[in-house]
Amino acid sequence: MSVESTAATRQLLPTATARQTWAALRVEFVRLPGLSATAGTLLVAASATGLVAPWVLGRLVDDVIAGSDTPRIVAWAGVIAGAAVLAGVLTAIGAALTARLGETVLARLRERVLDRALHLPSATLERAGTGDLVARAGDDVAVVTNVIATSGPAFLGALLSIVLTATGLFALDWRLGLAGLAAAPAYAMALSWYLRRSVPYYARERVATGERAQVMAGALRGAATVRAYRTEDAHVGRIAHRSAAARDLSLEIFSLHMRLGLRMNRSEFVGLAAVLLVGFLLVRDDLATVGAATTAALYFHRLFNPIGLLLFQSDSVLQAGASLARLVGVTSLPGAASPDGCGPATPRRPGAAEPGGPGPATxxxxxxxxxxxxxxxxxxxxxxxxxxxxxxxxxxxxxxxxxxxxxxxxxxxxxxxxxxxxxxxxxxxxxxxxxxxxxxxxxxxxxxxxxxxxxxxxxxxxxxxxxxxxxxxxxxxxxxxxxxxxxxxxxxxxxxxxxxxxxxxxxxxxxxxxxxxxxxxxxxxxxxxxxxxxxxxxxxxxxxxxxxxxxxxxxxxxxxxxxxxxxxxxxxxxxxxxxxxxxxxxxxxxxxxxxxxxxxxxPVLAKGRDSEEPAAAPRRPLGVSPG
Amino acid sequence: MAAEKTSGGTVLRRALRRQRARVVAGTVLLCTHQAAEALVPVAIAVIIDRAVATGDVGALLLSLAGLAVLFTVLAFAYRTGARLAYAALEQEAHLLRVEIARSALDPRGNRSGMRDGELLSVTASDAELSALVVRVAGLGAAALTAIVVAAVALLVVDVPLGLGVLVGVPLVVVALQRMAPLLSRRSAAQQEALAATTSLAVDLVSGLRVLRGIGAQGHAARRYAAASRHALDVTLRAATTKGLHLGLTTTVNGLLLAAVAGVAGWLAIQGRLTIGELVAVVGLAQFIAEPVQTLGYCVQLSAMARASAGRVARVLGAEPLTRSGSAAAPHPAPSRLALDTIGYAGLDGLCLRVGAGEVLGVLAHDPSEADALVALLSGRVPREDYRGTLYVDGVPAEGLHIDAVRGILLVEQHDVALFEGTLRANLAAGADADEAVLRAAVRAAAAEDVLAAHPHGIDRLLTERGANLSGGQRQRVGLARALAADPPVLVLHNPTTAVDAVTEALLAEGLASARAAAARGTVLITNSPALLRVTHRVVVIDRGRVVAEGPHEQLLAGDGRYRDEVLR
The missing domain is CATH 3.40.50.300 (P-loop containing nucleotide triphosphate hydrolases)
Incomplete structure (x- = not known):
């Protein structure tokens, strides 16, 4: 696919706006109302049961300080164990149902994309070529599929965890909740800093990796020609050049990740310190127990992983969104003009007259x-x-x-x-x-x-x-x-x-x-x-x-x-x-x-050229040459 | 490299050796980071114990400052360490890729026995996967450090409880790992089904014009839908297993936490643990699962790296296909190219001579014999695989340096390979050719339409393999490239099969006059009458040897079989 043809096709195939994309998705989810509702409810419930353990630990701390007895400790341990079993069941069913929902919607979408792509009107196809269509039916579908199958559930889980844990912090004590939120601006800044830089980088990395593979493939497939013209060094040089370019870009992207990591650690520290500080003040003024402060700190600590996941996956989710917009764009193309066009071609012998149908064709x-x-x-x-x-x-x-x-x-x-x-x-x-x-x-x-x-x-x-x-x-x-x-x-x-x-x-x-x-x-x-x-x-x-x-x-x-x-x-x-x-x-x-x-x-060929007429060149006997 | 015996182990050891500085520094820093991570739950416990529970402002400030230091160390150690480790990985993968390319493109050929597709996947994925060995080194050491730090902290708090956690957590991790084979089987099936749907989509859309040509778009769409449904089924099966695993992990980790919390709480009310120690034990018990899982992951990674390194070693360690002699190019001889009683594949006692200034036509009744001749002349046949002698300017080719042979003899393949880049670069093929020379060659090859049809003319861009040209254009550009290179001996194999009869007639004329210079020798292996007409002499090969020879007209008039073959 040449650069020029890609540029041309981009204009010819539509890309949906964010609003159209959301609307198309909503329609799909509404078509599966029961599944959508059940999956959503189970996910929220599973995430909520995850909050039980840190809360119980806080209560345990309080009871230990108050000098409790063994049965109470055992009871608390039992609550944690019960919550664990419940969370496990809810998570297992919730994850399976969410996957069923997301994957079914995706499968319908990709089938429609292919159907529309294959039925592209001739005029559009002749002008647009197949380059962008191939990219949409192949790459874009793969990107969305991948996100839904791998990072999607984790992303959703992390998002729910964060919302529910924040709710839990507020339920514990509104001042502890506010302390936790103190980290939010730091996180938000880190995220926007990252997204501004990472998305264009990924596009460039894909191009660089593609170019590296292309130049390698070209040289390998044409190896006989490369050798015949003694151009091995030039080709290896080009491969090395593109490989180095792709490497450098990967390193830059990694460095971007690391800088995001640094900003995240900073936000983690701000949040954790704020929670501990507020906990300290509340306990000192007898507004909260040591147990509540402990729960708050544990709540915040258990957010480190989901927030990190959310931040690091945000760009792949954004990319999936962009791919999704391109897919929804294809589905907005007119479909097969007549349902008959999809049916099996009825075997037809030229000459076998059918009423109103084909016979010998002029x-x-x-x-x-x-x-x-x-x-x-x-x-x-x-x-x-x-x-x-x-x-x-x-x-x-x-x-x-x-x-x-x-x-x-x-x-x-x-x-x-x-x-x-x-x-x-x-x-x-x-x-x-x-x-x-x-x-x-x-x-x-x-x-x-x-x-x-x-x-x-x-x-x-x-x-x-x-x-x-x-x-x-x-x-x-x-x-x-x-x-x-x-x-x-x-x-x-x-x-x-x-x-x-x-x-x-x-x-x-x-x-x-x-x-x-x-x-x-x-x-x-x-x-x-x-x-x-x-x-x-x-x-x-x-x-x-x-x-x-x-x-x-x-x-x-x-x-x-x-x-x-x-x-x-x-x-x-x-x-x-x-x-x-x-x-x-x-x-x-x-x-x-x-x-x-x-x-x-x-020699009957018309002599239209000034050059020496080769067919008329003097014939030499076998092997004898002018030297 | 090729000289010594290369194995997967060699490749991996060399990777570690080459990236030694980065690997060592990166590992030290990553270990520091993991140690700091292990200390975060301990730090929380200390702050609650010493400050929150006591209300001591001094202790609070001091411990928050300590927490700040801990986070600073943790962040910077990770940032620098991970970057060093990643740079080692990328640099090693890059070096391997270039080495593989050099080995695969060795002028003498490569005996790895891999096809292009395999070689491509070796450069694309195996180079990267082999380089993972440097990552395994850093990750593994760091995870071990984290486990050791957490273990020490736990044992300091309480020996029996610490031992319980240290035995319990790995047991749970290992137990959950028992689902791993099922999980990876299911997700491999999922990946495979999804990859199959993607490649089906790409294949169908790539062939869209062909589908449209026979009105088969609807059938194709239904075939895709069926594949998509199958992928959905497989994906859902994998998702159910994954959900089950996730649920089990949640439950088992929760139960472990309940046990640790219960025992620690009981110890605390006995007065054997402080509040801080209670919090620390609970935090560490949750933390320690991570590095244990990382160690398991490292085992998987190193297995992958070893497998890939084995494939990389197959390419890097492969012997060259042919051997190069050492003699420099001889002086031009009257007989520029000669084959003396050659036996190879279908060829059996083949003798041929191409004189200086001669355009020789070769017609093989069996195309596989033409292929064998082209392979031999292209230098793709090891000396031990053919009998007889190939002479270049009167000297046996095996005694000449490979560059000397290639400097005299150029074979342009039937299946013309063009490269991504400008038309000019393709025509020049690495030489500093004058534009006038290139244009003259294009004219001789009747390929002017390739320039004329495009606003950028000779500087137009060709895509990979010249895919934006028609088959006939590609053949003519290949011919122009060969003519521009102006080699002493040029061999062309069926150069006009995709060229229409009218253009072919023009091209034949141009080709013959371009090669008319006195000292040049030209071999046209073809059965196109338009090309055979412009040769000085045609030799006919059947059953591996020359069965007839003479001028084209004479053979056409006198040899019925020749006539049938040529005027198809």
């Missing part, structure tokens, strides 16, 4: 003009009509506008001026999900989904049987390869699984096309990345997979073009030639020159 593409934003015009005056079941090949140099035309024909890109119609109906009038199931596009982007081979294929048709999957794979010619797999359809592929070659990944894409079974197929360089050996097989696979479908194919190899029903040659955004292979050869244009240079011996 595709009409008319582009008067197309440009990206304010960029130059990339397509001009292109009119293309594909008869049902017809296969048309696009030929042209890089930058001629083939991919743009393919995107427009597939309904992914809306032409600046022009229209695409399927069976005479403009795509603009059709629901996007309907369009996507009728017109499949295999673009240059090849992706093997992580999981088993069967899982990958079933994305195209979840109800397909193993036999159907195997049949689709057979059709695109992967039978031998499939047999060689240790676990057949259950073999793990994609990230973390078996590595597929570019050709295999493309065969897989074609098999998905077969399973999705659309009426129209647009193939954009779908067979281009193959190594030389697999190219012919891939051509055959593409032909088999698109058999009977109306097909527009961006041809890289001329053999692909030659077998198409019709060929359209493009140059600088215009159609310069079109016709059948035979017609184009006869017309003697650029296509026929290209074809001959490619398929026949002899």
């Amino acid at each position: 595709l009409e593409v008319v582009v008067d003009r197309h440009r990206y934003d304010d960029g130059p015009v990339v397509l001009r005056d292109v009119t293309l009509t594909l008869a049902p079941g017809e296969r048309v090949a696009l030929v042209g140099a890089s930058g001629a506008g083939k991919s743009t035309l393919a995107g427009i024909a597939a309904g992914i890109i809306a032409p600046t001026r022009g229209a695409v119609s399927l069976r005479g109906v403009p795509l603009a009038d059709l629901d996007e999900h309907r369009v996507r199931r009728e017109i499949a596009l295999i673009s240059q982007e090849v992706h093997v989904f992580a999981g088993t081979l069967g899982d990958d294929l079933r994305l195209a048709n979840p109800d397909a049987t193993d036999a159907e999957l195997t049949a689709a794979l057979d059709l695109v010619g992967v039978t031998n390869w499939l047999r060689a797999l240790p676990d057949g359809l259950d073999t793990r592929v994609g990230e973390g699984g078996r590595h597929l070659t570019a050709a295999q990944a493309q065969q897989l894409a074609l098999a998905r096309l077969v399973l999705a079974d659309p009426a129209v197929a647009v193939l954009d360089e779908a067979t281009a990345e193959a190594g030389s050996a697999g190219a012919r097989d891939l051509d055959r696979a593409a032909t088999a997979a698109t058999e009977g479908r109306t097909t527009l194919i961006v041809a890289h190899r001329l053999s692909q073009a030659a077998t198409a029903d019709r060929i359209v040659v493009m140059e600088h955004g215009r159609v310069v030639e079109h016709g059948t292979h035979g017609q184009l050869l006869e017309s003697g244009g650029g296509y026929s020159r290209l074809w001959r240079s490619w398929s026949t011996p002899g």
Whole structure:
């Protein structure tokens, strides 16, 4: 993900305001009223029982001073023990219920985020790219999940402990309560000092760690190239540089923690000294017992840990809040336009007429003009009509506008001026999900989904049987390869699984096309990345997979073009030639020159360059050289 | 480093040795801090005993001043000690990362047998985890100190009670630890399920365009929802166990407190303890659980550090894949590159010669034989693994210094690797190339669209692995890079598989003229007719050896199998 694309997508995907985020959360909790109330009550009760022990200890001190007897001591010990058992039970049930509440709400949220992200309208996706979406569906969900699963319960517990202990101090004696509160401003200042500095630091640390991993990954994956160009030192130098930058940042953040720790210790001292001092004065003036003073000191001492936790976790909770706002932002996007769009694609053979439904599909593409934003015009005056079941090949140099035309024909890109119609109906009038199931596009982007081979294929048709999957794979010619797999359809592929070659990944894409079974197929360089050996097989696979479908194919190899029903040659955004292979050869244009240079011996390539013509260079017999 | 036998233990010992100064100073300060922490409950007790209970203002002021000193020592000892320990950890992790990178990128290769993903995780997490050993040293010593201080304080107050606490607390901690395996199993399952959902989300969204291409977004969303529900179930199971553990801990600690308070209270009414001692014993009994738990944590940490150090050692201690000779680069010979009866993988008695000034085409009917040839020429094959001889400028390659070989012979891989950075830096590939040279190379590779399409031209930024270029653009930038490097011998492997036919024809012409200089040798391992056309001579490899050779046109006209292979 490049910096520029990230910056662009940030503007395109919404982020919720604090108010919207709270509102969205409230709605979720209200949907689980019983659970919310029970979990809340249990948490408060569990925290409150924790106050019993220090109070009893204070009373014990008083009784000892008053010279009590053994049964009373035993009774007090019994109260502490009883409170311990009660607190344990309440804590166990409370923690489990709180987790159930928080995790359920979170699971619903993340599912909605993914659903919205996956159904992002094409126009937005083309402009925004997938970078920010990936970050939200991955990182942001992980950040929130992590906080809810790990620091969340502790944070909540600490917060409750602090509130209840403060209440306990006041219940003991309002003056002792005030003494305890004397530490609050010191704590608050420490916290605000810390948050002002830490949050931007964490963002920077994440970037630095990411960059370190990136430069390392790049060098390792390209190790053969690093060695070939003798650039090991330069790469190790870059790795060392970024590693050092990440290290320094970590040290700065740690130092920030330590300075917060110092401020916290100072606040602890202020509070503890104030409580002891007030306790001293109250006991001296007979306004409180030694036991009450002891309880107050013990109350305050037991706050050290929860307050520390609260302060140190505050930034991760803030970050989770920011991530949450970004997630709620995604959920505010429009969802799947029609519920039907979510349903399984009904298997449909082109040719099998359904009432009002699809049959053989005519595709009409008319582009008067197309440009990206304010960029130059990339397509001009292109009119293309594909008869049902017809296969048309696009030929042209890089930058001629083939991919743009393919995107427009597939309904992914809306032409600046022009229209695409399927069976005479403009795509603009059709629901996007309907369009996507009728017109499949295999673009240059090849992706093997992580999981088993069967899982990958079933994305195209979840109800397909193993036999159907195997049949689709057979059709695109992967039978031998499939047999060689240790676990057949259950073999793990994609990230973390078996590595597929570019050709295999493309065969897989074609098999998905077969399973999705659309009426129209647009193939954009779908067979281009193959190594030389697999190219012919891939051509055959593409032909088999698109058999009977109306097909527009961006041809890289001329053999692909030659077998198409019709060929359209493009140059600088215009159609310069079109016709059948035979017609184009006869017309003697650029296509026929290209074809001959490619398929026949002899220097027939147009000599448009000033450079020495290499094909005409004098041939030397084997091994003899001018020296 | 690689010379001596490296084990996990070596890595850990060396870490401690390298960070000795920081570790020793940090440990002393952390011990001081823990001792001070242990004394806080004692201080509270003393203040209540000597000041609050007596009403003595002098004692109050004195004890508050003492408390201030205690907090100051505690805070500064922690701040400085923890910082030193953390700096030791980070510095050690950094050093390990750089060492691993250097070892993994050794020009002679690395025999660790790890794949890229593994190596990455070794640099990312294992370097850090191995460095934890310095943290264990500080934490462990500090926790022991705290226990000793608390123990002394308890025994001074009352020997039987002190002994009871000192035996009871560790027993309770150990007993609660018995739930630890279940807890960590459950939370490992939780982490795993959550990580799986996250990576599923990332995977699906990364492939969103592919999903959209076949209208499969709805199916994908449902698959994610199912994974998310599964993760929820696993998480709830883990949360229930955690809740149970938390409840048990609360109860057991409370019961322990009740017992200590009861016994101490009873001793107090017997007159054997003062009020202050009573408060101190109760406070210490609560405090001591923490350092005991820390010790348990240290045991876990050191197990993790040892495991990670073992993996780090596998990389650092790995032998290089190949050996380098020592001879300097020879003078250019008429035969710049020659293979004499090579036997390796599918190759069986392969003989090849590339003359100065020659562009040689190589067509292998079996692509795996082309791969074997590329691996051999790239220097990835140890000498003992192949038969025959590889000559560079007439000298056996194994006798030459690796830098001499690499200075003459450059292999650009089929799967072009570009690096994050500017296009210019990628084209120059570490050399101080003139801009005119780079631009000429870009023109020859027919890659001008890569510059032209972008406002920053040659200074545009490429993302990791050149992901913001199309496959065809990446191949052409790789080709331009190779041409700009202008090596005496250049080997290209299927350099145009992602390039369309029109551009390929332009590029073939540019490539041949760029390599036309008299002393240069060029090998094109390909079956693209556009490229084979511009070669002087083509050799055809089948079953590991040369089966035919001659000019492209001649082979095309006379060899049916050649014709089929080339005009696919």
